[in-house]
Amino acid sequence: MDNHDIQINYNFNNEYCKKYKSLCVLDSNDQIKELQTILRDKNTSRSDFKFYSDRLIRLVIEDSLNQLPFTDCKVVTPTGATYDGLKYKSGNCGVSIVRSGESMEQGLRDCCRSIRIGKILVESDADTHEARVVYARFPEDISQRHVLLMYPIMSTGNTVSKAVNVLKEHGVREECVILSNLFCTPQAVQTVLDSYPKMKILTSEVHPVAPNHFGQRYFGTD
Amino acid sequence: MAAKMYVLDPPSSASSESDLEESQPEFSEVFPDIELDAGRGGNLFNSPTSPTNIPHYPRPPSTGSQKSPRSRRQRTTSLNQVTPAAESIIRTPQRAIYTAGRPPWYNSVGQKVEPFVIGICGGSASGKTTVAQKIIESLGVPWVTLLSMDSFYKVLNEKQHDTADRNEYNFDHPDAFDFDLLLTTLQKLKQGRKVEVPIYNFVTHSREARTKTMYGANVIIFEGILTFHHPKVTEMLDMKVFVDTDADVRLARRLKRDINQRGRDLEGVLKQYINMVQPSFNHYIAPLMSHADIIVPRGGENEVAIQLIVQHVQSQLQLRGLKLREELAQAFASNKQPRPDSIKLLPTTPQIRGLHTFIRNKETSRDEFIFYSKRLIRLVIEYTLSLMSFVDKTVDTPQGVVYHGKKTATNKICGVSILRAGETMEQSVCDVCKDIRIGKILIQTNLQSGEPELYYLRLPKDIKDYKVILMDATVATGAAAMMAIRVLLDHDVLETNILIVSLLMAESGVQSIAYAFPKVQIVTTAIDPEINDKFYVLPGIGNFGDRYFGTEPSVS
Secondary structure, eight states: OOSOOOOTTOOHHHHHHHHOTTEEEOOOOHHHHHHHHHHHOTTOOHHHHHHHHHHHHHHHHHHHHTTSOEEEEEEEOTTSOEEEEEEEOSOEEEEEEETGGGGGHHHHHHHSTTOEEEEEEEEEOTTTOOEEEEEEEOOTTGGGSEEEEEOSEESSSHHHHHHHHHHHHTTOOGGGEEEEOSEEOHHHHHHHHHHOTTSEEEESEEOSSOOTTHHHHHHTOO | OGGGGGTTSOTTTOOSSOOHHHHHHHHHHTOTTHHHHHHHTTSGGGOTTOOOOOOOOOOOOOSSOOSOHHHHHTOOGGGGSOOOOSOSEEEOSSOEEEOSSBOOOBOTTSOBOOOEEEEEEEOTTSOHHHHHHHHHHHHOOSOEEEEEGGGGBOOOOHHHHHHHHTTOSOTTSGGGBOHHHHHHHHHHHHTTOOEEEEEEETTTTEEEEEEEEEOOOSEEEEEETTTTSSHHHHHHOSEEEEEEOOHHHHHHHHHHIIIIIHOOOHHHHHHHIIIIIHHHIIIIIGGGGGGOSEEEETGGGOHHHHHHHHHHHHHHHHHHOOOHHHHHHHHTTSOOOOOOTTEEEOOOOHHHHHHHHHHHOTTOOHHHHHHHHHHHHHHHHHHHHTTSOEEEEEEEOTTSOEEEEEEESOOOEEEEEEETGGGGGHHHHHHHSTTOEEEEEEEEEOTTTOOEEEEEEEOOTTGGGSEEEEEOSEESSSHHHHHHHHHHHHTTOOGGGEEEEEEEEEHHHHHHHHHHOTTSEEEEEEEESEEOTTSOEESOOSOHHHHHHTOOOOOO
């Protein structure tokens, strides 16, 4: 990409939320913006990069969990009063797309201690640049579950499309797939949601340039 | 020993800089003439009923001529004898006196209640300290600060130092005191602020590098030979007591003290007395008697006079004192008001309600309780950080484009937890902010009075420059939170730099804090409507600290 400046008021987030009902962008605030800035800064040290990635991941995961189904429930507090709360339904699982999606597993584990986590390895063919699934391992009853698909950076959307396709082949209903994502491009949103309009995408930022160095920096293989 | 410090500097108020251990050597220097006073004061320190022990300040240096003042100061033997057990509550027929925690020193709207300042003036060896002790004893006020003029002797230059060595420097003359420093110190104390009182070294005639941290109190007693000398100082005194002891008695005491205890010869003591102590008394001290409200003849022996003083002070204090928590609980119970802007409630997402369902349920096991409260704490801390101020920042990206982002404008953030429940939030703050400094404040509810009391305080030294995230897991009446905020303000933290963060607050607590400290930001994940008669929030979480740390009383 050319070295041109992208306007501050680039309002992809709002624009795309309106256009795609199943796209959900984390309520932005200056704090989240700061985390994003640190992750995008090429001068950020690796230890900082990992530290601030983990913080942003935690926020995205916490927000993704809001998309899971729940029922109302009343509980009695130690003071003897009743609290009108809610209870999440069981039957969820996580699926990470190897390798960068695995960076989000710990964040999910920190929120749901015993959740089942499946994995998908998607590689793009060196010659045709076409994404193909190399490996997939899911909980047996995945077709009955809501799936939190984890993939932090989405620039073309091809990888995610392939992964959703595999999930569907395993009997997962499209509306039960929620993608947890940190950064994505408008193009990727379009690619994924045009093919799978019923799934949900939860991200922290929609921006024309995706920080593609994420996996390398996070795992230290750059 | 620690128990003895409570009057001057309860562990609660313990200064931010010094620990109890650290204070100890300093403390022993503070008890120079204990034998004299203990003897006179009728076995004061051996009396098991004595509610409080009054720290002594270095006495006036007896106008120079001490051969080895240093060694004298280290003599602390009589002090360490039988102390009334380190019990924090002493019951008298009329009431309980709490010597351990600092009760509220401000009213229900967070404004400080002005302390009652008693000035005690009188000639050297007239028995001022004994009178002060007896007043404190009979007063039964939980928090008294005793300030001595001796701390404010001027630093001597070399020439003056030599004069002092020849016993010719007049320590009884007004010029020997730094009245400017004295005035500002007393003003700050009267405002309830933290002050650093100099420690005067009578060997070098200079101030030591260390200082003694003191706080304003319910009652401040200020004693010295010239307490009524400076008109502005005199103006600040709510009650002026002059201890008038017969000159013969004073001389006799001085002789006894200087000869028996300081190894000086009769001639030297007399010469000094006639040349400096006596004339100074006649010229400067005796005329101050006209400023006094009460003149106490015979000093500490005069029980009737002391009782009169105590009665007056008690009635004055009752006029100023307030039942804080009860008043807070009622203040906002009846009138529903719109929530002020300073209240930042996290958006109630399904996740937050789900987490609340877990931690509020009385059937939840401790393992789950801890796990889900930690998740909720993390969310509230992240949200708190988003309320800090930020500036624009542009960075270069590895993709070659420029990214316009944000950067926090405050590097100085520190956490302060209100023990015990607030401590549960420390881990999250540390997880989110690298190398953050954490201060602690211990506030406990007094079971008899239901009032919060301050027991312990440890804050970063330069806390006034920080944004402070003040953490408590639950806020019911807001009494403890307000005390903690008040402590921070007394340490010169700006009100706008304080954020009080908790998981659950009661409507009335939120309103009380917001009303008392409108610039403090209040962050919480839920606001419950009511408080019960035990000051628990309804429906609430129960006792958060007990459930988290597993210290619930067994169910009978």
